[in-house]
């Protein structure tokens with residue numbers, strides 16, 4: 088008999104994982120953080136180490152693991168294009184082999200398991216905003232494919248385990264999320280622009296900056312994770328989680344310049360291949376099923392994010 092729910096978070100030392108571990112501890116769970124520190128850091132979870140209900144296990148999820156838990160959040164996977172493209176074979180492995188291992192574990196334990204999927208399953212979308220019913224427009228041989236197709240295959244595995252083995256699954260399709268604990272060398276747009284602005288370096292807009300993204304503050308997203316995990320067993324998702332307010336990348340650059348009071352100039356660089364032109368979640372399902380929608384507008388979320396990077400950066 089376990090008084091506390093035992094929850095495992097793979098990728099728990101990463102950006103989202105560290106916030107999730109903290110939230111679960113605050114909810115009274117016994118948390119097992121599993122990470123191989125590929126993009127995550129101990130710095131993100133060091134403040135949790137003293138908590139007797141927090142346990143850290145260094146492990147690569149592409150290898151099987153044997154533990155006893157009640158719920159699994161499967162977040163292990165580098166999320167930034169620079170990092171997931173630096174070892175693309177490993178990126179496919181973590182999504183496919185890693186998911187098989189975590190699903191196998193969940194099957195043995197009869198544990199509920201949530202997959203951190205992504206808006207990348209929609210590729211460069213032809214439908215706007217993207218509902219969960221849209222099957223996507225994904226290149227299977229491009230430089231983003233290891234991540235996009237890896238995540239798509241992971242979703243396939245989750246639904247086959249659901250149909251074949253009656254596993255309790257939840258699939259969350261996460262749209263661009265930002266906040267404290269992002270790695271300073273993460274390479275994603277919010278961290279790049281804030282660091283460039285704080286250092287008075289040029290802000291590197293790829294392409295003409297007219298491509299769009301919809302940015303969700305991390306606390307809002309974690310609330311969505313908790314709510315999706317708590318849904319009845321017949322609810323599997325996929326459910327989009329993200330902030331539906333869309334910005335161009337140039338608008339984001341200008342907002343960060345304004346909030347940091349930076350003197351940085353904006354420079355334009357080549358657009359990476361397969362870079363999606365538009366991205367905005369349709370969150371109708373999350374609103375109706377989870378009674379969830381993001382609360383923090385972009386500028387409000389950028390303030391604590393900038394404060395976090397100010398402490399990290401030697402200006």
Ligand code: NAD
Pocket residue numbers: 097098099100101102103104121122123124125126127128146147148149161162163164165166167181185203204205206261262263264265270
């Ligand atoms: P992150 O890179 O900060 O965290 C990923 C974590 O997984 C890191 O701690 C890393 O060390 C760990 N990891 C990588 N490979 C591993 C392996 N083989 N075994 C064990 N641990 C491993 O990224 P994040 O932004 O926190 O993303 C977390 C999850 O959410 C990822 O699955 C990502 O695809 C998904 N996601 C994130 C976003 C976003 O905007 N942040 C958007 C869509 C999907």
Ligand code: UDP
Pocket residue numbers: 167168263274275276277279280291292293294298300336358359362363
């Ligand atoms: N981007 C940019 N400058 C940067 C980093 C990214 O203009 O220094 C652009 C990138 O080309 C993309 C958008 O910002 O159009 C979001 O990129 P990110 O890597 O954050 O995530 P993505 O949504 O592409 O996975």
